[in-house]
Amino acid sequence: MSAQTRDLRDWLVARVATYLRRSPQDVDPAVPLAEYGLDSLTALAISTDIEDEYDLVLDPALAWDHPTIDALTAVLTGLIEAKERA
Amino acid sequence: MSATPKRADHLEALLGSLSDVDNPVGSAAILDADERAEPLVAGEAVLAAFDLNAELVPPEHGGRFDRVDHLVEVLRSVYRRDPALGLGYAVGSLIAGVAVWTAADTEQAARAARLLLGGGRIAAAFHELAHGNDIAAAEFTATPSDGGFLLSGRKEVIAGIGRASAAVIFARTDPSPGPRSHSLLLVEPVPGEPLPRFTTAGVRGVWLGGVAVDRHPVPESAVLGRVGGGLETVLKAFQVTRTALPAMATGVLDTGLRIAVDHLSTRRLYGGAAIDLPHVRSVLAAAFADLLRAEAFATVAARALHLVPGSASVYSAAVKIEVSRLLLDAMDRLAELLGAHSYLREGPSGLFQKLLRDLAPVGFGHIARATAQLSLLPQLPTLARRSWAVPGPVPVDLLDLDADLPPLRYDRLALHASGRDPLTAGHGALLDSLPPGPVRAAAAADRAELAELARVCAGLPVAELGADARPAHYDLVTRYVLLLVRTACLGVWRHAPPGDFLADPAWPLAALHRCAPGRTTPLPGPVEDALVTELLDRHGGNRSFGGTARPLAS
Missing domain, CATH: 2.40.110.10 (Butyryl-CoA Dehydrogenase, subunit A, domain 2)
Structure with a gap:
């Protein structure tokens, strides 16, 4: 895992931990957000947070199709790399 | 308001006069069917003859559903008479239909269209x-x-x-x-x-x-x-129906208001006509202003579905929250005026109690008002950061109700608005464009209200905006929705054609007054007088009390 990917994942863990009112250590990146009880509409807010942080334009349903932090990290890493290449 | 399609006038004529006792679709027949808890068979026959189902099918599939505002105007003629007829004949198919038009492939859509155009229903x-x-x-x-x-x-x-x-x-x-x-x-x-x-x-x-x-x-x-796409389709497609269904239901208040004026103009109380009593005039003027406010906002939201479909998640929820509340509250106040005559199941005002009962689902049917509030909560911080605090141009195409609309693009509806709210973003520019005068002065306080809302909402923690949100956060939704409605009313007034009552300052002044933060006072006298004069003029001329002031069947 590259340093950039690790930073991205840590940032996502921290955001989601805030959403869930947990400490980051209690958020497993492999567990779907819905299993933590994050309701489906609130989960959508994460995509606008990511847009603001990483200056991306994302599909509004991003967090529904990539329901774990690991999955979000993977898809976002690709998008960020594509943007840097462009 | 928004040039009424000719077919809406045609349906109005087919349905005929409510007060005609021989009309099989008049008040007496409607009440009779209601007493028997049976559908109004003669009404269904009229809707079938009119081919109402074609109103529910998009043009690319052979129907006439090209504009949401026109669909609403057509169905208002049904809701002006019998909400149960509308619900029983058309609403199920409309709701099922928008899900089909949003998600179906060509073959599935063609199958659903054939079924509806052949007179069938889809639950x-x-x-x-x-x-x-x-x-x-x-x-x-x-x-x-x-x-x-x-x-x-x-x-x-x-x-x-x-x-x-x-x-x-x-x-x-x-x-x-x-x-x-x-x-x-x-x-x-x-x-x-x-x-x-x-x-x-x-x-x-x-x-x-x-x-x-x-x-x-x-x-x-x-x-x-x-x-796995079911929830996404529902949340997108129902933006159409969350806008259209409360918008149609304004027809109920239209008739409720007509029954009240009918009754109170003939009734003698304390040595004079009841309608001349200051309290009666005040309640009627307020209900009329609330009807215009509800229709103005609902029409802007219907236009938004065509013009800015990506933002319709916000405006459709706001319609569900506020248009339904305006209608329910106004009918309750009219019921107080009518007293026992709002409760009798017979006589010239007998239809009122049925309309009151039939209107109730506008607040909880399809989606509950509280659920609509909940759907807006997690959007507040992004809306505040990306639109409320970032001034944009006046969205004239949303506000000029006579302007054309592009086709409805179901594929551009979105789960959330990504913070895009062109109506509120254009608030400052809209206020700057208003001519000097009482409306502009009355709206001035909203600049500070918007700035304050933007400041509070931009910093809201998303974690606190889920189903367990605190009541104080729901209040922010209420303030935002009221601001949306006030902005829409100002814009509709500003862009109304000269000579139209929508260009008269009385109604936006009343609208602003009646939903100003902390309002407790009655309408100013001249505003109330102008509204009552217009109300009675339309009553005498048998025209609707909504935005279009349409001729009604006589």
Whole structure:
């Protein structure tokens, strides 16, 4: 895992931990957000947070199709790399 | 307001006068059917002759559903008479239809269109009593089997399901929790065993039923859109119906107001006409202003579906919250004025009690007002950061109700607005564009209100905006929705054609006054006088009390 990917994942863990009112250590990146009880509409807010942080334009349903932090990290890493290449 | 389609006038004429005792679709016949808890058969015949189902089908599939505002105006003629007729004949198919137009492939859409254009009904089987508006908790299952699915479970309180030839069913296709666990299926004929009828306090002519289904096989081609895409389709497609259904229901207040004026103009109280009493005039003027406010905002939101579909999640929820509240509150105040005559099930004002009962579902049917508030909460911080604090141009195309509209693009509806709210972003520019005078002065305080809302909401922690949000956060939704409505009213007034009552300052002054933060005072005298004069003029000329001031059947 590259340093950039690790930073991205840590940032996502921290955001989601805030959403869930947990400490980051209690958020497993492999567990779907819905299993933590994050309701489906609130989960959508994460995509606008990511847009603001990483200056991306994302599909509004991003967090529904990539329901774990690991999955979000993977898809976002690709998008960020594509943007840097462009 | 928004050049009425000629076909709306045609339907109005076909339905005829409410007060004509010989009209099979008049008040007496409507009340009679309601007493028997049966549909208004003669009304259904008129709607069939008018080919109302074509209003529910987009032009690319052979129908006349090209504009949401026109659909609303056509159906207002039905809601002006009998909300149960509208619900029982058209609403189920409309709701099922928008899900089809949003998610179906060409062949599925053509099949649904054929069915509707042939006079058939499609039931909207989304609801399960145990889960209410928590639709993601739905338990009705579609289990993969032999290349298709087996359907099992119950759908309850579904309008007209017993008479429908097909159903759009919301079913769980994945046992795990989450937003990708449900799918929509178009199933023909309606599967399962019918459940007994649910009886209700209002819309008594509508057969509310349900089905119990046990391992009913359907082919894979029944799935609308992708497997797991059900919740997304519902949340997008229902932006159309969350806007259109409360908008149609303004027809109920239109007739409620007419019954009140009829009754109070002939009634003698304390030595004079009841309608001359200051309190009576004040309540009537306020109800009239609230009707105009509701229609102005609903029409702007209907236009937004065409012009800025990506933002319609916000405006449709706001319509559900505020238009339904305005209608329910105004009818309650008229009921107080009418007193016993709002309660009698017979006589010239007998229709009022039915309209009052039939209107109630506007607040909880399809989606509850509280659920609509909840859907806006997580959007507030992004809206504040990206639109409220970033001034934009006046969205003239939203506000000029006579301007053309592009086709409705179901594929551009979005789960959330990504912070894009062009109406509020244009608030400052709109205020700057107003001519000097009392309306501009009355609206000035909203600059500070918007700045304050933007400041508070930009910093809200998303974690606190879910279903367990505090009441104080719901209050922010209320303030935002009121600001949206005030902005829409100002814009509609500013862009109304000269000579139209919508260009008269009385109604925006009343609208601003009646939803100003902390309002407690009655309307200023000259504003009230102008509204009552217009109200009585339309009453005498048999024109509608809404934005279009349309001629009504006599």
